[in-house]
Amino acid sequence: MSVETTGAPRAFALPLRRKRLGAELPGWIAYALAAPSMILLCLLMLLPIAVMLVMSLTNYRFGDLSYAFIGVENYLDLADDRTFWRALSNTFVYVAIVVPGSVALGLALAVMTTGLRRGRKIYQMIFFLPVTATVVAMATVWKYLLHGTIGPFNLVLQSLGLPAIDFFSDPDLALTGLAIINIWSLAGFNMVLFAAGLTAIPSELYDAAEVDGLSEPLDRFFSVTLPLLGPTTLFVIVTSTITAFKVFDTVAVITRGGPRGSTDVLLYTTYLEGFSYFRMGSAAAMTVVFLAIIMVFALLQTWVLDKKVHY
Amino acid sequence: MAAAPNHRASPRRASRRRLPWGQIGTHLVLLLLAVLFLFPFYVMLVTSFRSPSELFTPEFHLLPQEFTGLKYYIESITTSPVLTFMKNGVIIALGILVMQILTAIPCAYALAKFEFRGRNLLLALVIFALTVPIQVPALPLYLGLNALGLLDSYFAAMVPFFLSVFAIFLFRQSFKSYPDEIIQAARLDGLSEWAILWRIVVPGSIPAIAAFAVFSITTHWNDLYWPLIVIRSNELMTPPLGLATFADVESGENYGALMATATILTAPLMLVFMLAQRQFVRGVTMTGVK
């Protein structure tokens, strides 16, 4: 039951305007409570999105005194723009590395740590540590760590007699290097989500599996754990996808899109277009594409959450 | 095994007789992974104590050959505005948090406990806005702040986040479960609606608010994107922006000082995490399923 306010429907139902009852809260209370948020929501979210949609149809450049509506030309330009397509495909390749890596690692960590008799807490703390670290600070560390000549990683490789790998100077490896950092910082987060899902599995199911003769750990994993973690897994995949899709900090700090555009991702390109080259119209068009993709993921997420609820 | 009278008892008994190989194996794998996970932190710390000459020799030693003490930390604090960055980080993160809480709580209460026209529309907008990251309204917000001459200020760094639809959503869930009877008792006791919200309902949602505070502070302490756009002057830079700029200027020559700076800037949140792990994890993973 919720608190009733002067319900408009009742006012319509009655022919005569009745004196307000003391039990009815004045209608303005709810609006007064919600007003600050509603105003901010309009100013900071709805209005900017509307402006951005309109701006994507213009040739506005920051600093220009005039601009013209050019219809969908920005979008058509994007369709022909090789840099944009490269950024888009880089982003998807990045997602395709980070998501399976961080989800599988997170699941493995969750299953292994929750199965421990001792030390579960300390391990989980260690694996969660990267989640709490400031991305920019850790990016500088990783940049040095994977440095081609003086990076400790390569020094270790060399001392083992292996050839050095220069991740961030090699166009074929740079994106992978960034993806490794993201897997490192995301796996602990996913581990916590999986661990929560694991504790929700009733232990009687494992007893039942044991009685049914599934005594091997791997049998139990595939017959009980994995099926029951299904909804959690779907959710973790979608959440990780959205996180990976929004990659920006490591690119900005470590590679700046290089070498030779191999780590140029969607948000970074958009950022450069808008805030370095000040081509607002085409940056807005890119943002619209970004928003569209994010919305698809978000719909997927709601759908997955729905499924989880009904599971 | 077959002789065991009770099926359930057999694994436990067996484990007492034999070494738990499964457990030992898991520990070995986890230890290896833990070393890999901690390696960047170790490198950060150990490099902040190494002398430059050692850094550029093609050999890797686990510990510094020549201990530099707090040299780089002192250097980092005295020659770069690290403390200013931290102060800015605190001001901006706390300013955002206070505004978010002040705006989100009344709105969440209205959505949770009042019936009013437009409530469903507002809720739908909140849920839509949940999915929209800051990068989407960034361009118009930048233009707007520029038109008002407000760029390069604390206000510019904070204002896009004054409203957290996530906070509204979260607090609404929490308020909804607050018993109506207690609210009605408060009305009979004579409390105003405003007093009921802040003195009766909000104290019941302290855990949710605390978790959100962790989430919000972590997010905005670590944010690079928006400060990068609106902050220009050194004395207003946040820790990530300051570090990114500083690292650039140093261009990799003084790794010791760079790592010392990174350590200083990472330390506060890590310490909070170590001290209040449960609350911290709850706060940071709040976007996930409960």
Next chain:
Amino acid sequence: MMSAGVELDRIEKTYGATTTLRAATLDVKPGEFMTLVGPSGCGKSTLLRIIAGLLPQTSGEVHIDGASIDHLPPRERDIAMVFQSYALYPHMSVAENVATPLKVRRLSRMARLPALGRLLPGQARTRREITDEVRRVADLVEIGPLLERKPAALSGGQRQRVALARAIIRDPRVFLMDEPLSNLDARLRVTMRAEITALHRRLGATFIYVTHDQTEAMTMSSRVAVMMDGTIIQCSTPQGLYEAPEDLRVARFIGSPEINVVASDTVAGWEGGNTRLGQLLQRPLHIAFRPEAVRLSAESAAQTDMLHLSCHIERTERLGHDVLLFLRVLADGAGVTARIPAADFARLDAPGGVLTASLHPADLLAFGPDGKRVALPGLAAATNRGLSHVG
């Protein structure tokens, strides 16, 4: 403050298409202990909330001492309410819980601010008065030693007392209580029943007490209003409700075990009775009689006015002092419940479980097909049974 009378005038409440209250009318006298009893979902809580001003009625009026209070918000109605869940503020100590209504009324807005408010001058006296008052009320309901505890650290009975104290301290014109004992265990419920009636006597205030438990209703109050399907169908003394229910639903709801109800044509077929009864039974009626009205003997006695039924005992239930017998009439298979003292049952000799049940026509109640009471004139009042069998 003086106790006040409460009049409810045709209160209606609808939620969309469903009607929860229909023309609920009730007149509560000043200082009266009025119990509102009815099955779950009949609208009792809704009615209390409308009186308290927590819920607007769709139509109808609430008067206190003859004046309409519908325009007043809850805080200005001077009505206290004890909720079923107690509704204590979970983050406040017992003392703070009890003091809240006084603080809101006596301290200024500024002075109520946390921490800061204490520094304001000129309110130390008021604060002291409030503390004294809290202590006095706490002693009254015996929670003096619990004042510093949080509600979570209290038992159900203690929470109940705190909720009472929070209501008492306001010294309101009217107390509303919504099933205040339903969350307590059976023993505690009996003790608290007595305490609440004692409290009512001591305070002399008007109480409107809601319960779904007819035993509670019958034992606690001076008058009981029976509510069914959103309306008050009868308001009378407990004895009046028991002996002269005006509606079949009331007859069935009040009294345990439930009253016997038999169709009039079945009763017409029973042996004995008088001609007057025979005439009356020509109409289609529900005939009801209390289990205590049934008299049992082993042989068929020949007292002319009485109805006689040959029954066999299907089942017996011993209730300590009394015994319940579930009988089946041999002739027509009608079920009859009888309640007799255990000593009488021991003396009863029923060969093969068959015995004769006798009923005096004056003990019969008749209800029309619509459930309304129909007078059976010409059948003199017989036994005057007390309330010892209620509950």
